[in-house]
Amino acid sequence: xxxxxxxxxxxxxxxxxxxxxxxIASARKPGQFVIVRAxxxxxxxxxxxxxxxxxxxxxxxxxxxxxxxxxxxVSTPAGGHLRDVAGPxxxxxxxxxxxxxxxLGGGVGTAVLYPLARALAEAGNRVTxxxxxxxxxxxxxxxxxxxxxxxxxxxxxDGSLGRQGxxxxxxxxxxxxxxxxxSAVFAIGPVPMMKAVAELTRPHGIETVVSxxxxxxxxxxxxxxxxVVIGGEAKFxxxxxxxxxxxxxxxxxxxxxxxxxxxxxxxARHAATDCRLKEVANG
Amino acid sequence: MANDLTIQERLAxxxxxxxxxxxxIRSRNFEEVNRGLGREEAVREARRCIQCxxxxxxxxxxxxxxIPEFLDALAxxxxxxxxxxxxxxxxxxxxxxxxxxxxxxxxxxCVRGVKGEPVAIGYLERFVADWAMGxxxxxxxxxxxxxxxxxxxxxxxxxxxxxxAGELARQGxxxxxxxxxxxxxxxxxxxxxxxxxxxxxxxxxxxxxLDVGVTIECNVIVGKTMTIHQLRDQFDAxxxxxxxxxxxxxxxxxxxxxxxxxxxxxxxxVNLMEAGRNPDSATPIIQGRQVAVIGGGNTAxxxxxxxRRLGAERALIVYRRSEAxxxxxxxxxxxxxxxxxxxxxxTAPLEIVGDWEGWVxxxxxxxxxxxxxxxxxxxxxxxxxxxxxxxxxGVVVNAVGTRANPLLTATAPDLExxxxxxxxxxxxxxTSIAGAxxxxxxxxxxxxxxxxxxxxxxxAAAINxxxxxxx
Ligand SMILES: Cc1cc2nc3c(=O)[nH]c(=O)nc-3n(C[C@H](O)[C@H](O)[C@H](O)COP(=O)(O)OP(=O)(O)OC[C@H]3O[C@@H](n4cnc5c(N)ncnc54)[C@H](O)[C@@H]3O)c2cc1C
Ligand SMILES: Cc1cc2nc3c(=O)[nH]c(=O)nc-3n(C[C@H](O)[C@H](O)[C@H](O)COP(=O)(O)OP(=O)(O)OC[C@H]3O[C@@H](n4cnc5c(N)ncnc54)[C@H](O)[C@@H]3O)c2cc1C
Ligand code: SF4
Ligand code: SF4
Ligand code: FES
Numbered sequence: 001x002x003x004x005x006x007x008x009x010x011x012x013x014x015x016x017x018x019x020x021x022x023x024i025a026s027a028r029k030p031g032q033f034v035i036v037r038a039x040x041x042x043x044x045x046x047x048x049x050x051x052x053x054x055x056x057x058x059x060x061x062x063x064x065x066x067x068x069x070x071x072x073x074v075s076t077p078a079g080g081h082l083r084d085v086a087g088p089x090x091x092x093x094x095x096x097x098x099x100x101x102x103x104l105g106g107g108v109g110t111a112v113l114y115p116l117a118r119a120l121a122e123a124g125n126r127v128t129x130x131x132x133x134x135x136x137x138x139x140x141x142x143x144x145x146x147x148x149x150x151x152x153x154x155x156x157x158d159g160s161l162g163r164q165g166x167x168x169x170x171x172x173x174x175x176x177x178x179x180x181x182x183s184a185v186f187a188i189g190p191v192p193m194m195k196a197v198a199e200l201t202r203p204h205g206i207e208t209v210v211s212x213x214x215x216x217x218x219x220x221x222x223x224x225x226x227x228v229v230i231g232g233e234a235k236f237x238x239x240x241x242x243x244x245x246x247x248x249x250x251x252x253x254x255x256x257x258x259x260x261x262x263x264x265x266x267x268a269r270h271a272a273t274d275c276r277l278k279e280v281a282n283g
Numbered sequence: 284m285a286n287d288l289t290i291q292e293r294l295a296x297x298x299x300x301x302x303x304x305x306x307x308i309r310s311r312n313f314e315e316v317n318r319g320l321g322r323e324e325a326v327r328e329a330r331r332c333i334q335c336x337x338x339x340x341x342x343x344x345x346x347x348x349x350i351p352e353f354l355d356a357l358a359x360x361x362x363x364x365x366x367x368x369x370x371x372x373x374x375x376x377x378x379x380x381x382x383x384x385x386x387x388x389x390x391x392x393c394v395r396g397v398k399g400e401p402v403a404i405g406y407l408e409r410f411v412a413d414w415a416m417g418x419x420x421x422x423x424x425x426x427x428x429x430x431x432x433x434x435x436x437x438x439x440x441x442x443x444x445x446x447x448a449g450e451l452a453r454q455g456x457x458x459x460x461x462x463x464x465x466x467x468x469x470x471x472x473x474x475x476x477x478x479x480x481x482x483x484x485x486x487x488x489x490x491x492x493l494d495v496g497v498t499i500e501c502n503v504i505v506g507k508t509m510t511i512h513q514l515r516d517q518f519d520a521x522x523x524x525x526x527x528x529x530x531x532x533x534x535x536x537x538x539x540x541x542x543x544x545x546x547x548x549x550x551x552x553v554n555l556m557e558a559g560r561n562p563d564s565a566t567p568i569i570q571g572r573q574v575a576v577i578g579g580g581n582t583a584x585x586x587x588x589x590x591r592r593l594g595a596e597r598a599l600i601v602y603r604r605s606e607a608x609x610x611x612x613x614x615x616x617x618x619x620x621x622x623x624x625x626x627x628x629x630t631a632p633l634e635i636v637g638d639w640e641g642w643v644x645x646x647x648x649x650x651x652x653x654x655x656x657x658x659x660x661x662x663x664x665x666x667x668x669x670x671x672x673x674x675x676x677g678v679v680v681n682a683v684g685t686r687a688n689p690l691l692t693a694t695a696p697d698l699e700x701x702x703x704x705x706x707x708x709x710x711x712x713x714t715s716i717a718g719a720x721x722x723x724x725x726x727x728x729x730x731x732x733x734x735x736x737x738x739x740x741x742x743a744a745a746i747n748x749x750x751x752x753x754x
Binding site: 023024027037041042043044068069072083084085086087088089217218220221222223224225227229234239253256257259260261 | 463464465501502503504507508509528529530532538539541542544545547548551552556557561563564565566567569640641688689690
């Protein structure tokens with residue numbers, strides 16, 4: 001059992017939870033994740049380790065409650081317990097020296113980006129951070145990111161904060177400006193956002209790292225459910241990733257696989273296809 | 284000898300039949316298929332044993348269970364004595380009695396099999412073990428030896444790890460098992476389905492270990508949460524038994540379509556996470572109406588029978604050789620067929636076909652014929668030109684095999700491996716790291732429960748010797 005020390009709401013449906021997990025806190029590196037099971041009968045849910053405090057033995061998780069299982073996790077109050085927290089899993093981010101880098105976060109991806117961007121800054125890179133959301137209420141961690149970023153740019157879809165539009169808008173401007181052009185780009189967010197970033201940087205040959213979020217079970221390479229297509233080859237995101245070269249990722253396949261369990265409607269439709277097939281098979 | 288039948292009388296008894304749940308009922312639920320013998324049947328079957336002096340059956344058992352002795356006690360209806368003998372040799376008899384391939388091990392060597400049918404050693408092992416579980420009070424409690432003051436870490440809570448932990452604890456060592464998943468048992472829990480091995484049996488066996496003072500810590504991924512070297516520093520010795528869990532991909536087009544599973548994922552969802560069999564489970568599974576399982580081993584049979592139980596109207600095994608080459612146990616193949624599963628033999632998958640939404644719609648196959656034997660001595664399948672055809676399916680399960688998982692071994696470069704990534708060990712299970720031993724599937728590649736347990740037992744003896752006790 002893993003005690004929840006605090007649980008605060010940062011934005012609609014977005015929680016920051018601090019959890020007691022001393023072994024994970026001392027072993028983890030930026031880019032790694034844990035698998036959380038709230039209680040018996042619950043799903044195993046992968047969540048990035050947003051931050052860790054070795055001395056206190058705690059890890060922070062940023063959780064967007066988008067479905068039943070994530071809701072179940074965020075409904076655990078401070079003082080309550082999560083039944084299982086296992087990790088740290090996945091490969092740590094490769095923190096190199098690029099000089100100028102751009103870090104892009106979309107939605108909860110901003111939280112996943114945070115430890116990575118900080119590690120890049122601490123390693124001496126000059127970090128421009130661009131974060132986006134639907135509206136100002138969805139912009140998170142702006143102060144925390146501004147603390148180490150050389151520049152922090154914000155975009156919102158409705159224009160309620162920062163520039164109106166997507167994060168790619170600001171990235172395109174950076175790339176076009178020789179003064180600010182990054183040598184490497186890190187993008188974490190919804191699949192369409194990461195795909196758009198990779199397409200934007202590809203013609204310029206700018207190294208682009210994305211963090212993939214396929215559906216997982218064990219997180220140790222045992223089930224193969226998290227497989228993603230990288231440069232035409234199957235890779236297991238939980239052991240080979242979750243970060244990959246954005247120019248090699250087959251985003252369409254990932255997006256598609258993420259819909260595998262999208263509710264009963266989808267499943268019912270699938271069953272109907274099955275029936276039609278049977279009619280065909282039986283002549 | 285309390286049971287005084289003559290040899291002739293013994294020879295006159297015919298082999299017992301295992302009562303089974305009817306196929307049309309069991310193929311729609313997860314209840315155990317083999318119902319177990321009654322006391323009278325079991326005693327009668329034990330009396331078929333002619334108590335051979337040279338004990339050939341014992342040679343067939345990888346852990347050397349004292350078969351004639353426990354059968355003799357059973358024949359005399361001395362169940363506590365039968366249980367004592369059995370449990371002294373085998374840490375998980377209720378498991379082995381159910382899942383050992385007896386027909387190629389102990390029963391294959393039984394002299395009664397020469398001119399008829401061998402003694403049903405497996406069924407009787409199960410009977411005695413189940414009796415012991417239900418009548419723990421009648422068994423003498425063996426006193427634990429004084430604490431040795433030594434600490435041993437066991438990596439992995441599968442049959443190899445469980446066995447080693449029990450043996451070491453009974454030598455007085457303080458044992459901690461570290462398990463990556465949130466529950467115990469390894470493949471016994473997440474791989475072998477409930478209808479062959481009820482999960483409560485694992486719970487009872489694990490409780491027996493806790494009773495002798497073993498500590499089990501789940502959610503610890505050795506290599507990630509802690510390294511082998513950290514463990515080596517904190518403990519006096521360690522036993523590595525992390526299994527062979529890394530699915531082999533088919534490498535055919537369409538493998539990433541929705542509805543395509545590896546056997547490990549399919550079985551883990553249903554067994555460990557209880558998807559599709561417990562309405563309270565939050566974990567989903569695609570319950571195909573038509574399911575194809577690729578492969579011919581025990582794993583493939585488990586997957587296809589699970590698919591039937593999840594509601595598949597049509598479920599088939601697709602295997603590129605013929606039935607004679609199938610590695611699955613004879614009993615499993617028989618049960619699978621009875622449950623209405625189709626067998627597409629001499630059939631190789633070429634491609635998985637999907638619709639515009641990315642869902643599987645068919646498995647494209649090719650007919651094969653058997654050519655001359657290959658290196659493995661089995662006749663090699665050769666494709667028949669122009670024989671391609673589509674099997675309409677909604678779910679495809681790949682059960683062609685697993686390999687060693689490099690997650691742990693990659694973090695200990697000084698741990699010597701063989702060319703397949705399995706840990707290299709000597710006869711006692713010692714690895715290239717002093718004080719670190721290994722056994723089970725991580726050493727052998729995918730093998731059997733009893734071989735993994737044998738490794739656990741041998742390594743425990745070697746560890747005991749290493750720690751200064753008697754080897
Ligand atoms: C390595 C890794 C790190 C992650 N880190 C974080 C994190 O730090 N914070 C966080 O909030 N989330 C993170 N995720 C995503 C998180 O695991 C999913 O949001 C969660 O599994 C959804 O579970 P659910 O049952 O609540 O929602 P569901 O009911 O399963 O799904 C709700 C909707 O989300 C879609 N969906 C399902 N699984 C995923 C997924 N893995 N990613 C995106 N959409 C999905 C479904 O298709 C559905 O439409 C991470 C995922 C991975 C693989
Ligand atoms: C579907 C299926 C059916 C089978 N049927 C039969 C049968 O009928 N009869 C038979 O004899 N054999 C059968 N087998 C084979 C048998 O189950 C295995 O040979 C046996 O379980 C191997 O035991 P093990 O202890 O070596 O490993 P496992 O049972 O694989 O246990 C290893 C344990 O280690 C854990 N682990 C892995 N990595 C780490 C890590 N880094 N840190 C901590 N823990 C870790 C795993 O989660 C697991 O719990 C079957 C196998 C499968 C997959
Ligand atoms: S452990 Fe397996 S091989 Fe040995 S006697 Fe029992 S059933 Fe036979
Ligand atoms: S070989 Fe068969 S008959 Fe002989 S002792 Fe063993 S079980 Fe009994
Ligand atoms: S989550 Fe199972 S292999 Fe990656």
